[in-house]
Amino acid sequence: MPLSSLQVAFLGPPASFSHQAAAESFRRATADLVPHVSFADAFAAVQRGDADYAVIPFENSTNGSVVQTLDLLADRNDLYKDVKVCGEYYLTVHHCLVVRKGSYPGGLPSYDGSITKLYTHPQAWGQCDMFLSRYFKGVERQDVSSTSKGAEIVAKDTAEQGGAIASRFAAEYHGNGILAENIEDRSDNTTRFLILRNIQSLRTGEGYHQSLSIPPYLSAPAPAPASDPAPGQPQSETTHKTLISFSINHSSPGALASALLIFKAQGLNLTSINTRPSLKRAWQYIFFVECGRQPSNENKDAVLKALNDLRMVAESCRDLGTWRDQLGAETLQDV
Numbered sequence: 001m002p003l004s005s006l007q008v009a010f011l012g013p014p015a016s017f018s019h020q021a022a023a024e025s026f027r028r029a030t031a032d033l034v035p036h037v038s039f040a041d042a043f044a045a046v047q048r049g050d051a052d053y054a055v056i057p058f059e060n061s062t063n064g065s066v067v068q069t070l071d072l073l074a075d076r077n078d079l080y081k082d083v084k085v086c087g088e089y090y091l092t093v094h095h096c097l098v099v100r101k102g103s104y105p106g107g108l109p110s111y112d113g114s115i116t117k118l119y120t121h122p123q124a125w126g127q128c129d130m131f132l133s134r135y136f137k138g139v140e141r142q143d144v145s146s147t148s149k150g151a152e153i154v155a156k157d158t159a160e161q162g163g164a165i166a167s168r169f170a171a172e173y174h175g176n177g178i179l180a181e182n183i184e185d186r187s188d189n190t191t192r193f194l195i196l197r198n199i200q201s202l203r204t205g206e207g208y209h210q211s212l213s214i215p216p217y218l219s220a221p222a223p224a225p226a227s228d229p230a231p232g233q234p235q236s237e238t239t240h241k242t243l244i245s246f247s248i249n250h251s252s253p254g255a256l257a258s259a260l261l262i263f264k265a266q267g268l269n270l271t272s273i274n275t276r277p278s279l280k281r282a283w284q285y286i287f288f289v290e291c292g293r294q295p296s297n298e299n300k301d302a303v304l305k306a307l308n309d310l311r312m313v314a315e316s317c318r319d320l321g322t323w324r325d326q327l328g329a330e331t332l333q334d335v
């Protein structure tokens with residue numbers, strides 16, 4: 001029986017950066033890319049099984065973590081208990097100042113300062129700070145659900161002179177003009193997206209990945225090689241990353257230090273730590289720890305052991321998934 005298309009959720013409307021990341025990361029699969037109005041909707045679609053995967057921004061090289069995503073991963077109300085990370089994708093993000101088609105034909109050199117309102121996703125402001133301070137100081141800013149939504153508003157609303165920060169793709173998709181291109185502070189501006197799946201779904205299990213010829217990083221952990229490597233030698237060059245969230249009793253001295261030492265004891269390399277408020281008590285946090293290991297026979301149970309030990313010292317603890325690093329081992333060591 002032919003396999004039906006994969007359903008891949010992304011933050012819409014079409015032509016958002018999330019759309020681009022979804023299209024690029026599933027380019028080798030037969031997939032329907034389905035827009036959702038919020039990250040929460042995309043998480044819910046994966047939890048319900050309406051979507052096989054979701055492609056969700058996690059952090060940006062200029063502006064840092066996407067807190068909305070961290071809050072959804074924190075899952076304080078147990079809404080997304082089967083949603084886990086199975087891959088990642090890095091997208092270089094170039095922003096444009098998008099305007100209504102036909103306005104400002106002379107471009108930025110002759111821009112007269114008449115734009116009264118700017119629209120974009122909250123993540124994009126901090127990525128274009130220098131350009132905005134130079135040309136749009138004091139102009140009202142309105143957060144919208146995505147960069148693409150901002151471009152759509154500018155195209156439709158003829159009552160005001162609006163501008164949006166969005167991609168060239170979004171400008172063209174919504175029929176806009178472009179006042180300035182590459183307005184991001186740093187030319188290497190990159191957003192890392194996480195690829196989420198439902199761990200209960202057979203359609204997103206490892207066997208399914210392999211039968212579909214979809215990107216290898218969606219089938220982490222990697223299968224063991226035919227012959228065992230020499231003791232101490234890694235099984236593959238690719239680092240496996242794991243994301244774990246936990247909360248601890250802050251009143252106990254050294255509780256956080258003890259929790260972090262567990263990763264070291266298991267030979268897991270900590271690559272990032274994020275926090276979000278627990279929302280149980282003020283000034284108490286949920287910690288998100290990302291750790292990496294080069295898979296070897298010696299460390300194949302390292303994550304499981306770390307989770308078991310963590311459960312002894314943490315108030316709560318959750319395995320949010322393991323996947324193959326897409327940056328490459330050398331780059332990871334440099335960071």
Ligand SMILES: O=C(O)C(=O)C[C@]1(C(=O)O)C=C[C@@H](O)C=C1
Nearest residue numbers: 016017018057121123146147191
């Ligand atoms: O608004 C979009 O186009 C998105 O896909 C969201 C998002 C984000 O939240 O980081 C994705 C990439 C860019 O960093 C800016 C915005």
